[in-house]
Amino acid sequence: MSLTTHEGLLRPLEEYTRLHLDTLRRFGSRALDLSFPNPQFLSDPRPYEVLASLAAQARPLDMRYSPFGGFTPVRRRVAASLARQHALPYAWNDIVMTPGATAALRVALRSLFSPPDRIILITPCWMDYPLYLQDLGLVVDLVPATRNKRLDVEAIASAWTPATRGIVIAQPGSPTGVIHDDNELKQLAALMLRHSTPTPPLLIADEAHALQVWDETPCPAPATHYPHTITVRSFGKAWDMQGQRTGCLAVSPHLGIRDQAVAALIRDMRVTGHCAPTALTQQLAAALCDTAPDLTGLADLQCHARQQLTRRGLTVLDAHATRFLYARCPAQDDRAFISRLAERGVLVMPSSLFHESGWFRIALNFGRPHLDRAIDVISEEHARA
Ligand SMILES: Cc1ncc(COP(=O)(O)O)c(C=O)c1O
Structure with missing residues (x-):
């Protein structure tokens, strides 16, 4: 895959989308779709209840235009909630x-970097980071994670160049679900601080899945380790309401260019035509931001699926967060493996979409017995290879 052209980045995504649609058409309701994270069960019904009640009580002014950046009372509540979670004094603005x-990611990358800046990404990574960077004329340096999909700080140090201006990491990792611990984040921060002249590099901490930790593993915030951090959050991911398109950026109160950064982000919301989330979804985010979703059902599914696949000889990556399960293909060609699964009506995602080969990602979108049928097919095809 070419990281330097739109075509090279978009083609594999579009090919996968075609395979996905063709398989759904071919198998209809018999398809077992574990590809995109569109769960068919509710981990926690609260967002639906709150949205219904907000809609029932809405008056004309509740539907008004929102300023770029969002309504101040909403920003205030989100700031207070994140201040508690990160132990940092975030202000509403x-x-x-x-x-x-x-x-949030696209606007942050556009506002805070400019060509010919180089940005480090840790692979496997969320599929569209390289696309945004390439589109903005920024240079992408891919650094593979360790075998356990942890930060390889030595490899990051080796990839550093005088033009490196930032790093994007996901905490927890996506597609892996691996939670980076304090030690990894401390080492990364120390490396970045060593490169802080003439200006400190920026850390974009993508915490889209931060509230999807399904066991007791602590999930430290990168912003608590490195002051020059911009955090990305997704209320959609946290509460299984991705289609409601709600997230936010949080600029660290310790960021050297805090005020300029916020002003640039808000300007770029306008320039890129990304308005704030809809008026009701902002209220929904504010209403939910002090609580965490109940993930008991997801935890059960995770333990079950991991146990079943491991028992049947697959290598499943040890992880503690997200709806995803990341496992090894029988050979390096992940696309060949997922195509064989699609031939049998099971849809999972090939790791090459996440910029590494040899793995696949399962999104736990439904429970037993359908999940067990999918696990049977995956295990059979794995054994056959
Ligand atoms: C790491 C990561 N960042 C960002 C996103 C996009 O999140 P949203 O649905 O809020 O746009 C995703 C979605 O899967 C993700 O996994």
Whole structure:
């Protein structure tokens, strides 16, 4: 895959979308779709209940235009909630409400970097980071994670160049679900601080899945380790309401260019035509931001699927967060493996879409017995290879 052209980045995504649609058409309701994270069960019904009640009580002014950046009372509540979670003194205007983490990432990269800056990405990574960077004329340096999909700080140090101006990491990792611990984040921060002249490099901490930790593993915030951090959050991901397009950016109160950064982000929301989330979804985000979703059902599914696949000889990556399960293909060609699964009506995602080969990602979108049928097919095809 070419990281330097739109075509090279978009083609594999579009090919996969075609395979996905063709398989759904061919198998209809018999398809077992574990590809995009569109769960068919509710981990926690609260967003639906709150949205219904907000809609029932809405008056004309509740539907009004939102300022770029979001409504101040919403930003204030989100800032207070994140201040508690990160133990950092966020003010209301450190928060910029965005239509999902997607827009937050794109706007952050556009506002805070310019060509010929180089940005380090850790692979496997969320599929669209390289696309945004390439589109903005920024140079992408891919650095593979360790075998356990942890930060390889030595490899990051080796990839550093005088033009490196930032790093994007996901905490927890996506597609892996691996939670980076304090030690990894401390080492990364120390490396970045060593490169802080003439200006400190920026850390974009994508916390889209931060509230999707399904066991007791602590999930430290990169912003608590490195002051020059912009955090990305997704209320959609946190609460299984991705289609409601709600997220935010949080500029660290310790960021050297805090005020300029916020002003640039809000300007770029306008320039890129990304408005704030809709009026009701902002209220929904504010209503939910002090609580965490109940992930008991997801935890059960995760333990079950991991146990079943491991028992049947697959290598499943040890992880503690997200709806995803990341496992090894029988050979390096992940696309060949997922095509064989699609031939049998099971849809999972090949790791090459996440910029590494040899793995696949399962999104736990439904429970037993359908999940067990999918696990049977995956295990059979794995054994056959
Ligand atoms: C790491 C990561 N960042 C960003 C996003 C996009 O989030 P949103 O749906 O809020 O736009 C995703 C979606 O899967 C993701 O996994």
